[in-house]
Amino acid sequence: xxxxxxxxxxxxxxxxxxxxxxxxxxxxxxxxxxxxxxxxxxxxxxxxxxxxxxxxxxxxxxxxxxxxxxxxxxxxxxxxxxxxxxxxxxxxxxxxxxxxxxxxxxxxxxxxxxxxxxxxxxxxxxxxxxxxxxxxxxxxxxxxxxxxxxxxxxxxxxxxxxxxxxxxxxxxxxxxxxxxxxxxxxxxxxxxxxxxxxxxxxxxxxxxxxxxxxxxxxxxxxxxxxxxxxxxxxxxxxxxxxxxxxxxxxxxxxxxxxxxxxxxxxxxxxx
Numbered sequence: 001x002x003x004x005x006x007x008x009x010x011x012x013x014x015x016x017x018x019x020x021x022x023x024x025x026x027x028x029x030x031x032x033x034x035x036x037x038x039x040x041x042x043x044x045x046x047x048x049x050x051x052x053x054x055x056x057x058x059x060x061x062x063x064x065x066x067x068x069x070x071x072x073x074x075x076x077x078x079x080x081x082x083x084x085x086x087x088x089x090x091x092x093x094x095x096x097x098x099x100x101x102x103x104x105x106x107x108x109x110x111x112x113x114x115x116x117x118x119x120x121x122x123x124x125x126x127x128x129x130x131x132x133x134x135x136x137x138x139x140x141x142x143x144x145x146x147x148x149x150x151x152x153x154x155x156x157x158x159x160x161x162x163x164x165x166x167x168x169x170x171x172x173x174x175x176x177x178x179x180x181x182x183x184x185x186x187x188x189x190x191x192x193x194x195x196x197x198x199x200x201x202x203x204x205x206x207x208x209x210x211x212x213x214x215x216x217x218x219x220x221x222x223x224x225x226x227x228x229x230x231x232x233x234x235x236x237x238x239x240x241x242x243x244x245x246x247x248x249x250x251x252x253x254x255x256x257x258x259x260x261x262x263x264x265x266x267x268x269x270x271x
Contacts, residue, residue, distance in 0.1 A: 004142070004168050009069055009128035015039050016130055018137065019212035019225075020046035020073075020178025022063065023200025024107060025249075026055035026235075029062050031227035032199045032212055036066075041214065044126060046178030046196055047073025047139040049119075051086070052103045052245040053200055054235035056110045064118065072122035073139045073179065074146040078104075079111050080120035088146055103241055127169055130215050133191075136165050136172040140179035149177065149195070151184035152263045158186060158193050174220070176213070181254075182264070183211040183222045194220045199227075201245065204266070206252040 017036040022029045022045065036043040045068050050056040063070060070076075074087040086104040111119075124145070126137040141147030142164035149158060162175055174191040182204065183197030197203060197211030209224040229249045236246035244255025257265045 004124040007123035011129040015041035016215040017041040018196040021198025023051035024053035024056040025200035027228040028199040043068040045070040054239040076119040133173040202252040
């Protein structure tokens with residue numbers, strides 16, 4: 001674990017809307033930012049602003065214009081560093097790894113120098129106080145920004161990342177993360193671990209709606225985001241991004257389950 005950059009947002013009043021993985025999906029990004037406006041909520045992003053979809057420049061611009069606090073995801077780190085691959089944590093030779101070459105190459109060609117500079121300055125951890133509780137926001141894990149943690153991961157894996165986080169920033173009451181693409185909440189010995197999900201891809205359930213989380217006086221809750229998935233799909237078709245993530249926007253199923261643990265896999269039949 002290297003030294004982590006940390007941004008403290010202080011004490012946040014009112015609702016906080018936390019979301020991850022805009023994934024270059026401008027339609028979903030506009031929808032979630034509009035939802036934050038409707039709720040009068042402060043938006044916080046767990047990273048991966050740019051990934052699978054076709055509108056990276058517009059998505060970056062929308063996030064920055066909203067003044068949204070953003071944690072550096074693996075995609076931000078890799079693009080800022082000028083890397084040739086996404087660093088998503090996909091195993092070499094898997095379908096996800098092979099497909100990443102197409103969408104990452106497209107994103108790499110679209111993202112300009114100013115956006116890379118912005119990405120390179122993003123924090124690895126964001127903290128804030130809300131309703132007398134201190135929250136720590138990360139991307140995947142502290143040991144590895146691209147660590148996949150799931151609703152069925154052993155509690156000791158989550159606790160280990162929590163330990164590492166507190167070593168860097170001190171005690172937190174709750175942790176919020178992203179990266180894995182499927183929202184969940186787990187009660188642990190110190191508090192709640194919430195994965196806010198992602199807004200740019202569906203959570204592999206067969207529904208087009210994506211996911212985000214809201215913090216209010218009752219704590220964190222997960223919600224569905226309905227947006228113009230067909231518009232995002234059309235953008236991908238026009239851009240030639242047709243390796244499978246385009247159809248996922250409409251079918252609600254990922255093009256491969258190889259990144260998922262066995263206990264979360266399900267049929268990919270399109271019925």
